[in-house]
Amino acid sequence: MLEQIISYINTLDPIVIYLILFFFSFIENIFPPSPSDIVVVIGATLISKSSVNFFTLLFVTTLASTIGFISMYLIGEFSGENIIRKGKLKFIKPVYLEKADLWFHKYGYNLILFNRFIPGTRAVISFFCGVHRLKPLRSFIAAFISSLIWNLILIFLGITLGNNIHLVDKYLNTYSNIGIIITIIIIAFFVFKYLRRNKKEKL
Numbered sequence: 001m002l003e004q005i006i007s008y009i010n011t012l013d014p015i016v017i018y019l020i021l022f023f024f025s026f027i028e029n030i031f032p033p034s035p036s037d038i039v040v041v042i043g044a045t046l047i048s049k050s051s052v053n054f055f056t057l058l059f060v061t062t063l064a065s066t067i068g069f070i071s072m073y074l075i076g077e078f079s080g081e082n083i084i085r086k087g088k089l090k091f092i093k094p095v096y097l098e099k100a101d102l103w104f105h106k107y108g109y110n111l112i113l114f115n116r117f118i119p120g121t122r123a124v125i126s127f128f129c130g131v132h133r134l135k136p137l138r139s140f141i142a143a144f145i146s147s148l149i150w151n152l153i154l155i156f157l158g159i160t161l162g163n164n165i166h167l168v169d170k171y172l173n174t175y176s177n178i179g180i181i182i183t184i185i186i187i188a189f190f191v192f193k194y195l196r197r198n199k200k201e202k203l
Contacts, residue, residue, distance in 0.1 A: 009042065010051050017043060017052060022064040025151075029068025029123050037154055044158020054159075058151055065116065065147035069126045070140055076130025104132035112142040116150035 009017065021043045028036035040061055046052040104111075108129055115125050129139055 010046055014051055014053075017046065018056065018060050021057065022060050025061040025064035026068040026071075029065065029072050029126060031123075040151060040154045041158040041161060044155040045162030047155070047159050047162060054155065058148070058155060061151045061154075062144065062147045065151065066140065066144045069112075069115070069122075069143040069147070072123050072126035073130035073136070073139060073143075076127035077133060078130075104128065104134060108132065108134045109138060109142050112139055113146050115143065116146040 021040060024034060024036040024039040028034040040057075043052060044057060047054050047057065111125055112129060112134075115122055118125070126143070
C-alpha cells in the first residue's frame, strides 16, 4: 500500500511535489496538528527514485519552516500587545508577564534552536518569541538552523525508507493482516458470548 502511494506521488510533476512540501512545512507553524513531518519523510523517499533533488528538498522545506516561524513571530509581536499586554486575558497578570519576559530573553534563543524537535509547540514558541520581542534577526537565524537540522534528519529517514520500501511495505501488510485477524477473533468472541447468553435466557 505504502509503495503504491509513493509510486503515485512519483508520477506528479516535481514542482507540484515541492509546492506540497512547502505548504505542509509552512502550515505546521500556524496549525500544529498538520502532519508535515510525515509528508516530508514521504517526499524524501522520492530522492532514491530521482524525482526529487536532495538539496532542493532541503532548501524548500527549511525555507518554508523558517517563513512559518517568522509569520507566527510577527503575529505575536503585533497582536501580543493588544491580546496579552493590555490585560484582555485576565488570568495573565502583569507580574507573570514580566517574569516571562525575563525568562524568554534568557532562554528564548535556545528554545528556538530546539523548536523543531518539539512537535505541537512550534507555533506557541514562535508566537511568544514575538510577544516577548526577542531580537528578530537572531531569532530567525536560530529558527533557520533548527529547521535545517530537523529537515536533514527527516530527509535521511525518507531516503532510508525509500531504499527499503519493499521491506517496510511487507511489514505494514503483515501488521495490517494481524490486526484484521485479531479484530475478527474479538468480534467472534463477543458474538459467541451474546448468542450463548440469549440461548440460556430462552431456556
